[in-house]
Amino acid sequence: MKNFAPIFLLILIAGCTHTEKQSSVSEQQTVSNELPQSPHHVKLTWETSPSTSQAVSWRTSDEIKSGTVEYVKATASPFFEVDVRQISAETDTLTSDDRTWAYHQANITGLEPGTTYSYRVGSGDFWSEWSEFTTAIGTDEPFKFIYFGDVQRFIYSKGSRILRQAILNVPDAKFMVFGGDLVHRGAQNIENYGEFFPGGGWIFQNIPTIATPGNHEHDNAKSGIDLSDLWFQNFNFPKNSPEGHEEETYFVDYNNIRVISLNMCRYRYEDDRKEIYDWTKESLEEFEGDWVFITFHYAMDALARNRDAGIRFPEFKALFEQYNVPLILTGHEHLYARGRMDAPFPVYVVSVAGPYQNAIRFADWIERAGTNMQLFQEIEVSPDTLHYYSKTVLGDIYDEFKIVKDGAGKLTFIEGKNLPEESLEPTQDFEDRYDQDLVESYEKDRAEYLNRKRK
Numbered sequence: 001m002k003n004f005a006p007i008f009l010l011i012l013i014a015g016c017t018h019t020e021k022q023s024s025v026s027e028q029q030t031v032s033n034e035l036p037q038s039p040h041h042v043k044l045t046w047e048t049s050p051s052t053s054q055a056v057s058w059r060t061s062d063e064i065k066s067g068t069v070e071y072v073k074a075t076a077s078p079f080f081e082v083d084v085r086q087i088s089a090e091t092d093t094l095t096s097d098d099r100t101w102a103y104h105q106a107n108i109t110g111l112e113p114g115t116t117y118s119y120r121v122g123s124g125d126f127w128s129e130w131s132e133f134t135t136a137i138g139t140d141e142p143f144k145f146i147y148f149g150d151v152q153r154f155i156y157s158k159g160s161r162i163l164r165q166a167i168l169n170v171p172d173a174k175f176m177v178f179g180g181d182l183v184h185r186g187a188q189n190i191e192n193y194g195e196f197f198p199g200g201g202w203i204f205q206n207i208p209t210i211a212t213p214g215n216h217e218h219d220n221a222k223s224g225i226d227l228s229d230l231w232f233q234n235f236n237f238p239k240n241s242p243e244g245h246e247e248e249t250y251f252v253d254y255n256n257i258r259v260i261s262l263n264m265c266r267y268r269y270e271d272d273r274k275e276i277y278d279w280t281k282e283s284l285e286e287f288e289g290d291w292v293f294i295t296f297h298y299a300m301d302a303l304a305r306n307r308d309a310g311i312r313f314p315e316f317k318a319l320f321e322q323y324n325v326p327l328i329l330t331g332h333e334h335l336y337a338r339g340r341m342d343a344p345f346p347v348y349v350v351s352v353a354g355p356y357q358n359a360i361r362f363a364d365w366i367e368r369a370g371t372n373m374q375l376f377q378e379i380e381v382s383p384d385t386l387h388y389y390s391k392t393v394l395g396d397i398y399d400e401f402k403i404v405k406d407g408a409g410k411l412t413f414i415e416g417k418n419l420p421e422e423s424l425e426p427t428q429d430f431e432d433r434y435d436q437d438l439v440e441s442y443e444k445d446r447a448e449y450l451n452r453k454r455k
């Protein structure tokens, strides 16, 4: 506290000067969000229906013992603090690499569909700014969402720009989907969540996040067990899961679509595998809306050039084909690939949002590939069309296709026209990072890939 005393005093002085001029706006004290007691890492997720609920979570120093969400229907007037409702958050403390923080989570329920609310979080003298969220309309309407592959490394310096540029490109996105490895060390704040949330800043406060765990969100990135405590403290995801898989394998139904998150890091364990499989089958079987999107971290086929090729989850691949799942969104490979395997659907997408890049193995199912790019995906959904763009961090279209559904439910894939030349340079330090045979065969493999596509 001692360290912050001069800042605090300055803010109080500044606050006093302001109060004289605008006394009727708010009697409540505001405090700089630089103070650890102030709410930060404020973010929106869904625990229950997006049309009637909104989950909010945030962090403070552990001096703060409780948290409250205040919310009210939004108006253009700044004098909206009438009939403000309050709900209490659940507060937990967790000590990780930097210090002990208090983590606060609340799920606002009983909201009206298609309605914008203003909200803020905090307690006592420490409050966030007011921000807005809008509940889903709950029925068919065209809308967009954004997908991000791994952000993971160098989050502050280069991961942040993909989050910001994506939102500048798609400001009307209703939510963001993250395909895992949001961070590199899921049990740590320093260089990890301590960079990830500030990297997106207010974006997380205004646009809900759906995320599936990557291997790096686990305490041991190779184990697939022990999803880090920070995952559960940071996010408030649905519990419509197989028992014991809450908030990692789950679905969110937004209007006419279902977004399914599968924690396939647990696939290596036979019981987990079966539980996830049965649950996925049931979730596909029962869904009556228009489109299903499935996201999980590991690409169906390993594509990083130094990894063993092969279908990672064969029985899931068969299930997705059986149910004609249109689109599977994955990551882990640190490169871009899009294509279909042994059936007209699904379309498999492997993408990367952050700066860490791998060299590609040109698997024969790839219809479009890319390397050395930070990318995000813009996906527009209407009842009969799914319109997909993969865009670079500069907002340029790198890949595009549509999936159109006819009256009988039959899907047709239509690739975008005039796509730019593929970016297929091997990654930085390629010769140093990869075995000699992988380096020496690269040019031949790339030529064969391009030749195959010309036919």
Ligand SMILES: [Fe+2]
Residues within 6 Å of the ligand: 181, 214, 215, 216, 297, 331, 332, 333
């Ligand atoms: Fe990964």
